[in-house]
Structures are given as structure tokens and as C-alpha cells.
Amino acid sequence: MCGGTLEIIPCSHVGHVFRSRSPYKWRTGVNVLKRNSIRLAEVWLDDYKKYYYQRIGDDLGDYGDVSSRKELRKRLSCKPFDWYIKNVYPELFVPGEAVASGEVRNLGGESPSKMCLDSAARKGDYHKPIGLYPCHNQGGNQMCLDSAARKGDYHKPIGLYPCHNQGGNQYWLLSKEGEIRRDEACLDFAGRDVVLYPCHGSKGNQHWIYDEDLRQIKHGISGKCLQMSSDREKVLMSECSQSESNQKWKFANYDPSKVAKDSDV
Structure with a gap:
């Protein structure tokens, strides 16, 4: 972005020496990594920073003064982050192109169960079944799709956990191509569990095909629908039924105008 180059040399190695302890002192309760990542976003991501904040939650806290860093970027005549996306990393999935973003909330039960899809979705922890967990932002029995998968361990079932409305494990994107994804991981169903892959x-x-009228999430190949189990602990794939309340789902921030015209999504 600022005119530098990166050369990839075959068989080259890069070393990083870690200190046994940090030489800096921080106030109690300060998340140093989050604070620094927010400072980076403020200086370099331009309008794209909003997608990062949606992912980590909008409570940014005190990240300090970044005016000198912005002035340095201006003085170096650095290109905008949009240039980086289009020229350096064009294959990156941009959340702004998604049909929906945020929680995937279950609407079943005698009163809405409020369970949401939840997953940590870290690379290397794929292949784990997706879960359903209470939607944290409204407490009680609010449940969202959730997954606590870590890098290098995919294939575990997605779960349901309390919806917390803070992004993280419960932040999902519905792409124009019908993918329900988190970063580089997608919900995948091969006949058994719904997992990250x-x-x-x-x-x-x-x-996946989302029917906004029926509130159903249908799997394209199998024709089955995503369903919350009767004990509200698991995500199942079952024959689609309009009368089955546990097959009712709501995507946050759903925009049907973004659905690809040549897609079944």
C-alpha cells in the first residue's frame, strides 16, 4: 500500500524470537491484542474497518490516539485499503457483499427459543459439528448457532449457544453463492453432522438456500432442512416441514436484494 515489495524466495525461512515476558506494563483488564488490532484497523482499513468491528463486537474501548500514524500514512502517500483488496488479495471474501451477516437465530419452541448458530471457527479446528447456544444479547433462552472449533480441528458439529450479539463465534455470513461462512470456513453437510469445512x-x-418466507435453511444437495433438536442442544438435518417450528431461523441483517439473480440462494 505504501510502495514496498514482498519477495517470496523458495526454501527461505523467517524466524520470530519471542520474549519470555513482556517488557511493557498495561492497566489491569486491557486486552493488548484487541487494542492493537483496533489501532491497526483505524489507521489502515478505511471503510472496511466496519466489517472487522462487526466481527469482534462494536465495544472498542479506549484504543488511544492514532492521529500520528494516520499522518504517517498520508505523508508516505499510501494507497487505500480498497486498492489492496482489488490488487493484492482479490480472492478475499468481503463481508459487504454478503446477503446476510450476524446471528443465525432459531425461532422454534412454544415461545421463541432464541437459539443461535455458534462456532469459534478457527482454522485447524474445522470439521467440528456446528452447535446451537443461547443468544447472549438477550439472555434467558435466546439461542444462536455457535461453534467453538479451533484451527486444525474442523469436522466437529456446529452447536447452539446463548446469543450474545457480540460477533465472535456467532457471527455468520450468507454469501451470494449460498455459503454460510465464517472467514474461510463454511457450513458443510455430507450426510451426518453439520460441520465447519x-x-x-x-x-x-x-x-444452502434460505427461504425468507418459511424461515427455513435448506441444504441444496440433500434437500433437508436445518433443525434444532427437541432438547435444544444439537443441530440436526431433517425432512423439511412447514409445521416444524424448530426449523424456523432468522438471519440478522438479511438483504434479499443482494441475492445473486443466477443463484438458487
Whole structure:
């Protein structure tokens, strides 16, 4: 962005020496990594920073003064982050192009169960079944799709956990291609559990169709629908039924105008 170059040399190695302890002192309760990542976003991401904040939650806290860093960027005549996306990393999925973003909330039960899809979705922890957990932002029995998957361990079922409205494990994107994704991981169903798997862009097991009127999430290949189990602890795939309340889901920030015209999404 500022005119530098990066050379990839075959068989080269890069070393990083870590200190045994940090030489700096921070106030109790300060998340140093989050604070620094927010400072980076404020200086370099331009309008794209809003997507990062949606992902980590909008409570940014005190990240300090970044005016001198912005002035340095201006003085170096650095290109905008949009240039970086289009020229350096064009294959990156941009959240702004998504049909929906945020929680995937279950609406079943005698009163709305408020369970949401939840997943930590860290690379290396894919292949774990997606879960349902109470939606944290409204407490009680609010449940959202959630996954506590870590890097290198995909294939675990997605779960349901309390919706917390803070992004993180419960922040999902519905792409124009029908992927329900988090970063580079997509919901995948191959006949058993619904798990996280690296997005491949070929639809197949990762193609989902959301019916906004029926509130159903249908799997493209199997024709089955995503459903919360009767004990509200698991995510199942079942034959679609309009009378089954546990198959009712709501995507946050859903925009049907973004659905691709040549897609079944």
C-alpha cells in the first residue's frame, strides 16, 4: 500500500524470537491484542474497518490516539485499503457483499427459543459439528448457532449457544453463492453432522438456500432442512416441514436484494 515489495524466495525461512515476558506494563483488564488490532484497523482499513468491528463486537474501548500514524500514512502517500483488496488479495471474501451477516437465530419452541448458530471457527479446528447456544444479547433462552472449533480441528458439529450479539463465534455470513461462512470456513453437510469445512467455492455440500418466507435453511444437495433438536442442544438435518417450528431461523441483517439473480440462494 505504501510502495514496498514482498519477495517470496523458495526454501527461505523467517524466524520470530519471542520474549519470555513482556517488557511493557498495561492497566489491569486491557486486552493488548484487541487494542492493537483496533489501532491497526483505524489507521489502515478505511471503510472496511466496519466489517472487522462487526466481527469482534462494536465495544472498542479506549484504543488511544492514532492521529500520528494516520499522518504517517498520508505523508508516505499510501494507497487505500480498497486498492489492496482489488490488487493484492482479490480472492478475499468481503463481508459487504454478503446477503446476510450476524446471528443465525432459531425461532422454534412454544415461545421463541432464541437459539443461535455458534462456532469459534478457527482454522485447524474445522470439521467440528456446528452447535446451537443461547443468544447472549438477550439472555434467558435466546439461542444462536455457535461453534467453538479451533484451527486444525474442523469436522466437529456446529452447536447452539446463548446469543450474545457480540460477533465472535456467532457471527455468520450468507454469501451470494449460498455459503454460510465464517472467514474461510463454511457450513458443510455430507450426510451426518453439520460441520465447519474450508470453503471451496464449488457449492456442493456447502450450498444452502434460505427461504425468507418459511424461515427455513435448506441444504441444496440433500434437500433437508436445518433443525434444532427437541432438547435444544444439537443441530440436526431433517425432512423439511412447514409445521416444524424448530426449523424456523432468522438471519440478522438479511438483504434479499443482494441475492445473486443466477443463484438458487
